[in-house]
Amino acid sequence: MTVNGETKSVSIDPRTSLLDALREYMGLTGSKKGCDHGQCGACTVLVDGRRINSCLTFAVMYQGQKVTTIEGLANGDQLHAVQQAFVKHDGFQCGYCTPGQICSAVAMLAEAKAGCASAVTADLAAANVTLTDEEIRERMSGNLCRCGAYPGIVEAIRSLAEA
Amino acid sequence: MSIIETTKLGLVGKGLDRLDGPFKVMGKARYSAEFPAKKITYAVGVGADIANGKIRSINTAGAEAAPGVIAVITHKNRPPLVDGKTFAGGGAQGELRMPLADNVINHAGQYIAVVVAESLECATYAAHLIKAVYIEEDPVVVFDDKRAQRYPAKQWFGEAVTKNRGEAQTALLASAVSVDNKYRTPTQSHNPMETHATMAVWEGDKLTVYDATQGLYNTRKALALSFSVPESNVRVVCKYIGGAFGCKGAMWPHVLLTTLAARAVNRPVKLVLTRAQMFTNVGHRAETEQRVALGATADGAIQAIIHHGTSHTAVDGEFVEVFTKATPMMYASPNLSVSQDLVKLNKQMPTFMRAPGETPGMFALESAMDELSSAVKIDPVDLRLINYAKRDPDSGHPFSSKSLIQCYKLGAEKIGWNKRSATPGSRKEGDWLLGLGMASATYPTVHFNSMCNGLLKADGTFLFTSSTHEMGTGTCTVMSQIGAGRLGVPVELVTFELGDTDLPMAPISGGSATVGSAVDGAAVEIQNALSKQLSESPLSPFSGVPQEKIVVSGGKFTVVGKSETLSYVDALKLLKLPSLEVKYQTHFNDKAKSFSMHSFGAHFVEVKVDQDLGTVRVTRVVSVMANGRIANEKTCRSQVHGGVIMGIGMALEEATLFDSRSGRVVNRSLGEYYVSVNADIPPIEVHFIAETDKEINSIGAKGIGEIGITGVAAAVANAVYNATGKRIRHLPITADKLFV
Ligand code: FES
Ligand code: FES
Numbered sequence: 094m095t096v097n098g099e100t101k102s103v104s105i106d107p108r109t110s111l112l113d114a115l116r117e118y119m120g121l122t123g124s125k126k127g128c129d130h131g132q133c134g135a136c137t138v139l140v141d142g143r144r145i146n147s148c149l150t151f152a153v154m155y156q157g158q159k160v161t162t163i164e165g166l167a168n169g170d171q172l173h174a175v176q177q178a179f180v181k182h183d184g185f186q187c188g189y190c191t192p193g194q195i196c197s198a199v200a201m202l203a204e205a206k207a208g209c210a211s212a213v214t215a216d217l218a219a220a221n222v223t224l225t226d227e228e229i230r231e232r233m234s235g236n237l238c239r240c241g242a243y244p245g246i247v248e249a250i251r252s253l254a255e256a
Numbered sequence: 257m258s259i260i261e262t263t264k265l266g267l268v269g270k271g272l273d274r275l276d277g278p279f280k281v282m283g284k285a286r287y288s289a290e291f292p293a294k295k296i297t298y299a300v301g302v303g304a305d306i307a308n309g310k311i312r313s314i315n316t317a318g319a320e321a322a323p324g325v326i327a328v329i330t331h332k333n334r335p336p337l338v339d340g341k342t343f344a345g346g347g348a349q350g351e352l353r354m355p356l357a358d359n360v361i362n363h364a365g366q367y368i369a370v371v372v373a374e375s376l377e378c379a380t381y382a383a384h385l386i387k388a389v390y391i392e393e394d395p396v397v398v399f400d401d402k403r404a405q406r407y408p409a410k411q412w413f414g415e416a417v418t419k420n421r422g423e424a425q426t427a428l429l430a431s432a433v434s435v436d437n438k439y440r441t442p443t444q445s446h447n448p449m450e451t452h453a454t455m456a457v458w459e460g461d462k463l464t465v466y467d468a469t470q471g472l473y474n475t476r477k478a479l480a481l482s483f484s485v486p487e488s489n490v491r492v493v494c495k496y497i498g499g500a501f502g503c504k505g506a507m508w509p510h511v512l513l514t515t516l517a518a519r520a521v522n523r524p525v526k527l528v529l530t531r532a533q534m535f536t537n538v539g540h541r542a543e544t545e546q547r548v549a550l551g552a553t554a555d556g557a558i559q560a561i562i563h564h565g566t567s568h569t570a571v572d573g574e575f576v577e578v579f580t581k582a583t584p585m586m587y588a589s590p591n592l593s594v595s596q597d598l599v600k601l602n603k604q605m606p607t608f609m610r611a612p613g614e615t616p617g618m619f620a621l622e623s624a625m626d627e628l629s630s631a632v633k634i635d636p637v638d639l640r641l642i643n644y645a646k647r648d649p650d651s652g653h654p655f656s657s658k659s660l661i662q663c664y665k666l667g668a669e670k671i672g673w674n675k676r677s678a679t680p681g682s683r684k685e686g687d688w689l690l691g692l693g694m695a696s697a698t699y700p701t702v703h704f705n706s707m708c709n710g711l712l713k714a715d716g717t718f719l720f721t722s723s724t725h726e727m728g729t730g731t732c733t734v735m736s737q738i739g740a741g742r743l744g745v746p747v748e749l750v751t752f753e754l755g756d757t758d759l760p761m762a763p764i765s766g767g768s769a770t771v772g773s774a775v776d777g778a779a780v781e782i783q784n785a786l787s788k789q790l791s792e793s794p795l796s797p798f799s800g801v802p803q804e805k806i807v808v809s810g811g812k813f814t815v816v817g818k819s820e821t822l823s824y825v826d827a828l829k830l831l832k833l834p835s836l837e838v839k840y841q842t843h844f845n846d847k848a849k850s851f852s853m854h855s856f857g858a859h860f861v862e863v864k865v866d867q868d869l870g871t872v873r874v875t876r877v878v879s880v881m882a883n884g885r886i887a888n889e890k891t892c893r894s895q896v897h898g899g900v901i902m903g904i905g906m907a908l909e910e911a912t913l914f915d916s917r918s919g920r921v922v923n924r925s926l927g928e929y930y931v932s933v934n935a936d937i938p939p940i941e942v943h944f945i946a947e948t949d950k951e952i953n954s955i956g957a958k959g960i961g962e963i964g965i966t967g968v969a970a971a972v973a974n975a976v977y978n979a980t981g982k983r984i985r986h987l988p989i990t991a992d993k994l995f996v
Contacts, residue, residue, distance in 0.1 A: 108377040117376065122290035123283020125498070127449045128531040132926040135449055163283035172278060180277035183894045186728030188280030189449040189498025195281060226939075234933040237926060239449050239499050240728045241901030243937045245894060 094155045096121065097165025107153050112136040114152035115162060123163035123192045127237065134236030137193035137200075138162045144200035163192035166199065174256075175199050178249035186240035194236045198250050201232045205254070224254035271890030272747065275733045276496075276726065285496045288468040289453035293524035296455075297326055299372045299517050300379040301510055301527065302386050303365035303536060307395035307602040307919025311359040311368060311388050318385035319371055324378030326521050328386070329513075330369045331356040335520060337482045342573060343506040343607075344413065348471060348478035350506035350539050351605040352573045355513050361390065362571050363604045364920040365536025370513045372521050395602040395919030399545055399566060406566070409596040412576040419584050419650065422591035427560035431551025434560075435627040439548060439620035440986040441969075442911035443568075444541040445929060446609050450498020451534050454511050455526040456518035464491045467511055470504045471764035472723050476757045478507050479515060495755040497727035501902070502608035503538045504727070505766045510537065532924040539607025540912055542567040542577040544616045548624040556634045556642045558589040563621065566597040570605040574598065577606060579617030582698050582966075584650035585852065586621065587643040602919045608766060610902060611699055611962035615969075619906075622695035622970030623985065626977065636694055636974065637664050637673065648852035656847070656951035659882035660696065660856040666943055667694065667880040671860035680981035688864040691979025695967035697857035697881070701958045704763035705842050706771040710739070710778035712786075712836040716825040718743065720778055721753045724762035724771045728898070729961060730891030731765075735775045737888055738955060742779035744811035745824070760839065772887065773842045773953045780954075781838035783808045786827045795830050797822070847951045855958040857881035859900065859971040865979045870991030872976055874904050875938050882945040884958040889944070892960050896942045899964020905932040906965070907972035909988050 094101055096119060103118045110129075115121040115138070124147055127135030131149040138147045139161040166173040175198050178184070185191040205222045213231045214222060222228065229250050230243070238246065279285040304311075316328045329335075334356040341347025355367050369386050373379035396404045409417045428434055455466040463485060469475050472492045480487040497504060510527055518525040529537060546565035552558045561584075567577040580594035609615070629636040644661065647654050667673075676692040677683055683690040708722040720739050724731055735752040743750070752775070753759060762771050784803075790796040790813060791803040797820045798806055798813070807814050813822040828836065862876040879896055886892045909930035913922045923929045949956045969987060976994070977983050984993050 106375055106377040108381070109375075113376060116290070120292065121283075122286065125287075125450070126289075126528070127451070128926050130531065130925060130927065132531075133449065163281075167282050172281065176278075176281040179281050180273050183274070183890050185277075185280060186730070186891075186894055186898060187448070187450070187497060187499040187726075188276075188285050188728070189287065191280050192283045227935075230935040230937070234935040237449065237931060237933060239447055239501070239902075239931060240894075241898035241932070241937070242894060243901065243932075243934045244897050244940055246934065 111152045112147040135193040137196040182245045182249040184245035184249040190238045298376040298379045299527040300383040302369040304361045307364040309392040315387045319382040322382040324374040327372045348474035348507040355509035397914040405600040409576045418595040424591040424593035427591035428551040432554040433632045434551040436549035441616040443543045446501040446503035448499025451529040453528040454514040456515040457524040500727045501610045535921045535924040541609035542606035546620040560591040563594045568601040575606045578613035581613040588645045614966040618966045619969040626974040653852045656851040657947045657949040659945040662945045663858040663880040667858045667860040671878040689979040691975040693975030694860045695970035697967040699963040701853040706762045706774040707760035708774035708778040710838045721759045722762045723759040725765040734887045778840040855963045861971040861975045863975040870995035877940040880943045884949045885956040896964040903965040903968020907969040
């Protein structure tokens with residue numbers, strides 16, 4: 094599979110989740126394991142630009158596909174805009190949920206741009222979504238943060254939605 | 257912004273971005289499960305299905321025969337371990353029992369085996385093949401079970417739990433107005449996002465352990481003891497902790513199991529707890545049942561405070577959740593009685609969880625204050641002002657600083673307290689009932705001794721080192737700021753390194769204690785060492801000038817009447833020193849004997865409650881904190897946010913539920929133990945009242961990690977009462993309790 098633009102080939106147990114493949118076999122420990130059950134979002138990665146919980150899926154299912162992890166977002170030392178915003182607005186404390194939050198935010202901004210509705214969108218047929226704070230909170234609620242960095246996360250994403 | 261207005265004295269440090277922020281957002285920060293090791297193996301712990309009884313037999317044949325399995329360890333073949341000590345007993349262990357010591361089972365989930373295999377998949381699969389047969393006894397997991405052993409809690413960390421002033425019961429009966437009610441808080445689980453993880457690597461009798469811990473030195477000492485090796489042979493490393501909140505303070509059995517397994521298989525072993533194990537194997541906050549009675553005169557002056565109650569402990573050890581800790585200090589009252597009982601249950605040993613004691617205690621006390629305010633018909637803020645304690649009523653000592661009045665006033669102004677109606681249920685918006693509530697917050701300032709080394713390098717940069725911990729508190733950022741502040745140099749020149757027992761000793765990161773004073777002290781040592789040499793060395797322009805006449809200001813050494821000014825690097829060069837290294841150790845602050853040292857604050861909360869469904873939404877929070885000097889406005893604000901958010905979770909959602917028949921935790925996942933999600937959290941305004949506190953420590957700072965959660969649940973419950981007229985005294989405040 095292609096991870097962050099690099100072709101990776103590992104031979105692993107078919108029971109290995111995509112998350113464990115990244116963390117234990119490819120040395121990409123940026124994606125985190127918080128629950129291993131699809132309940133926390135810490136393991137969020139992007140597959141062809143869409144956010145998924147990498148703990149809930151087997152690595153073998155991604156042969157030949159393009160996976161982007163937190164390690165693949167920055168350009169060298171130049172942080173991705175979402176990463177910059179998280180630092181500026183203190184959108185994290187311990188940092189453990191953060192890679193998942195950031196990957197999730199990157200995909201979420203794209204979803205909103207594409208007009209995808211959420212549970213709190215008033216007009217489901219509208220072509221454009223305005224990312225109000227309520228929309229941001231709703232769309233980021235699949236990513237738990239026990240440190241309670243939510244106010245900073247919302248501020249960070251709002252700063253990008255407004256830009 | 258109010259924060260800036262009150263900072264003329266420089267009491268609020270710059271909201272500097274976290275220095276380790278870029279590492280964290282790029283996924284480069286290495287947590288304990290993420291260190292590489294050659295020939296690594298994976299361990300999985302197997303937990304007991306029963307909560308009380310014995311293992312009759314355990315069949316490991318299937319697991320041993322499974323592909324990839326290297327070893328299966330149970331109580332039958334466990335290599336010897338020297339007994340350790342509990343945290344409260346001066347050691348590190350969360351519980352006294354050594355893992356796999358025998359066939360006795362005291363709580364569900366207690367380890368009965370550990371499987372080591374070539375891969376995580378193999379170990380996980382094999383763990384399921386282990387079959388134990390038990391001799392089961394009915395577990396005792398509820399307070400009112402007749403079989404439960406109950407006894408008075410006497411002492412906790414050397415402090416008497418029972419306290420009395422005057423004649424509380426007599427004064428209560430004689431009071432014009434009184435309230436007397438029971439409050440209950442459930443067992444709660446810390447659930448940091450990073451589950452506990454340990455990797456042990458033996459090289460001969462040298463041991464390196466990567467462990468998610470808030471207590472590196474404690475862990476090292478405990479491992480050295482249990483494995484009979486000198487402490488100098490053991491290195492414990494923890495560079496980043498993915499949240500802790502107290503559950504990584506003590507050392508839990510998996511650390512011993514991992515280390516033991518690594519020695520047994522003679523290869524590195526990594527063990528990462530599952531989320532389910534986070535509910536049964538790393539402690540929890542004890543359940544409490546509390547009676548609070550308050551008696552007052554008709555004009556609101558409190559005459560009697562009674563705070564009695566019960567919390568649980570494990571059947572084989574003692575942990576006291578001291579919910580009465582703040583009560584004797586909080587309000588002026590001539591008569592007071594506090595005491596606690598313990599009840600032994602078949603649950604794992606409880607442990608410290610964010611603001612242990614104060615969190616459940618302030619829920620009860622501050623709810624009772626709200627009830628008294630209704631009974632005596634005095635506004636809740638006014639009632640607190642009437643009973644304001646100017647000196648600590650418990651010790652009789654003055655407070656080193658206390659700005660609680662300002663907290664009440666600013667909070668009331670910011671939330672719009674004057675909009676609150678004293679009559680519950682009288683504000684409505686469509687289907688929603690609106691309410692406002694408030695509560696006080698407090699947490700003591702804790703001192704532990706610590707060490708820090710300081711190094712001035714030839715290029716003019718500084719390095720401070722201490723083996724403290726980064727668990728989201730922004731430690732390296734704040735410590736760099738403190739060092740730079742004392743030295744008078746830009747923070748860019750200062751680095752702080754932590755997280756390794758190869759560095760100077762730091763205490764457990766708990767009780768909101770930090771190593772700030774040690775860093776400050778090391779910075780002063782650098783200045784003193786250079787001044788001394790500048791005064792003595794013939795190479796120096798200040799040669800012969802008495803040391804005390806050499807002033808350091810703005811990062812420069814000067815002497816009145818002399819034109820030369822020397823920077824740190826100039827001084828090094830002149831003195832022909834390649835670098836300068838100092839060591840510093842803090843000492844117990846004697847002033848703690850004559851001053852009462854606490855942080856104070858106030859939370860103001862607005863809620864709406866659906867009148868048909870009973871859904872509670874917190875819609876606004878204003879928290880005002882008086883915490884001495886605020887070292888970094890940004891990270892401190894985030895700490896308060898985190899406390900408030902955990903407090904909202906405690907108020908509305910969190911409870912670790914035990915099945916009364918099996919004694920097992922029913923909701924062992926993040927899908928069933930609810931913590932606040934982003935959509936649950938409204939805007940939270942945090943304000944700091946800057947305080948100058950000359951007594952507390954050299955930097956004038958108080959801890960901020962815990963106070964944020966104290967009082968929040970009461971403020972929410974009080975707001976719910978204001979919205980609905982229903983007083984919920986049993987957390988969490990769920991819809992069934994509101995509208996059934
Ligand atoms: S680890 Fe995948 S959702 Fe929690
Ligand atoms: S930053 Fe710690 S869990 Fe989110």
